[in-house]
Amino acid sequence: MKIVRQVKLKPDAAQALALERTLPATNESANWVSAVGFECFGLRASVRELRKLCYSELKARGFGAQAAQHLIKRVADAYTALRAGIRAGNLGREGSTRRRKAESKPVVFRPHAAHTYDDRCLSWNYDAQTVSIWTLDGRIKNVRFACSPETLKALAERRKGESDLVFRDGKWFLIATIDIPEPEVFEPKGFIGVDRGIVNLATTSDGDDHQGRRLGRYRRWQARKRSEIQARETRSAKQLLKKRAKKEARHATHVNHKVAKEVVAVAQRTERGIALEELQGIRERVTVPRDQRARLSSWPFHQLGAFIAYKAKRAGVPFIEVDPAYTSQRCPRCGHTERGNRRTRDAFCCRRCGLAGLADHVAGVNVRSRARSAWVFVNMPDPVSPN
Secondary structure (H helix, E strand, C coil): CEEEEEEEEECCHHHHHHHHHHHHHHHHHHHHHHHHHHHHHHHHCCHHHHHHHHHHHHHHCCCCHHHHHHHHHHHHHHHHHHHHHHHCCCCCCCCCHHHHHHHCCCCCCCCCCCEEECCCCEEEECCCCEEEEEECCEEEEEEEEECCHHHHHHHHHHEEEEEEEEEECCEEEEEEEEECCCCCCCCCCCEEEEEECCCEEEEECCCCEEECHHHHHHHHHHHHHHHHHHHHCCHHHHHHHHHHCCHHHHHHHHHHHHHHHHHHHHHHHHCCEEEEECCCCHHHHCCCCHHHHHHHHCCCHHHHHHHHHHHHHHHCCCEEEECCCCCCCECCCCCCECHHHCCCCCEEECCCCCCEEEHHHHHHHHHHHHHHHHHHHHCCCCCCCCC
């Protein structure tokens, strides 16, 4: 399986100047290639077609042969990803405002968007902890980088494929791909059902509750601080806002990593699989009052699910997603399903058999039950066709 590792570049003044000139110019040229491809082929632009139209102009702009080819491939890959997202319904159904907006204009790259480098444009010296990287001012060598000993060892042993050059908060980073061996998935003795939510980030069928109240309080405190700082309308206030940018997102990511690590550790120790609700597109399906829209939009349920999925895969723990319909309204004992079973957000009480408990725990139990049958179905051997 592939994971990523980030290293911090430490260029000197001349090297930093070359990087600062290269990244915006590269993205500007990518926007030009994207506009040309969109005008001629719409969303169907391919590498071969873009190469015929744009290669000579990119060479005239100072891009080397490999750099020009790589930039064209990057634009074509962006259109491929956009088409795949449209087919999957990630931008809404046909005719929706969001989808029409995406289909009506070319793909645009930010001035400091990350740019990918392959091994012909970027080489690593792990012993000296330096890289040699292509720029518009020529290839700059001996650019120092810093990382942990564990990351350095992983890079030296298992780095594979392309790396991304990233400029963030005035600092330069390289994000490299590590190809690690994928352990064999064991046959589960059972499943842990995980119900994700806003008040409770994750509630398992075992009754473990990873609450989101502290994260919610932290978000509200951050929102108040932003409002107070913005109200000053001074130069120092703007600098402070820029310094605090993404702090809340980093904190939420840290919390999600902790929750995912705990869930996977329990499953690995007890030799069980992990089951989650398949919640793709929930923001488009669910409507909430105006005062709760910001809260729903900042709900990191997808990130938590992605963290659990990749950590489970890395540990060899079985992972499956199940249908989320009525998991919090269905009685796990008698199967009776109706909205009245969940009278409040926290409480569940079956109106047929009287089973009562925490609604999120009941949802986790229902997810676990669906996972058992789904796992048997997914792993059922294909029938042998008669000769």
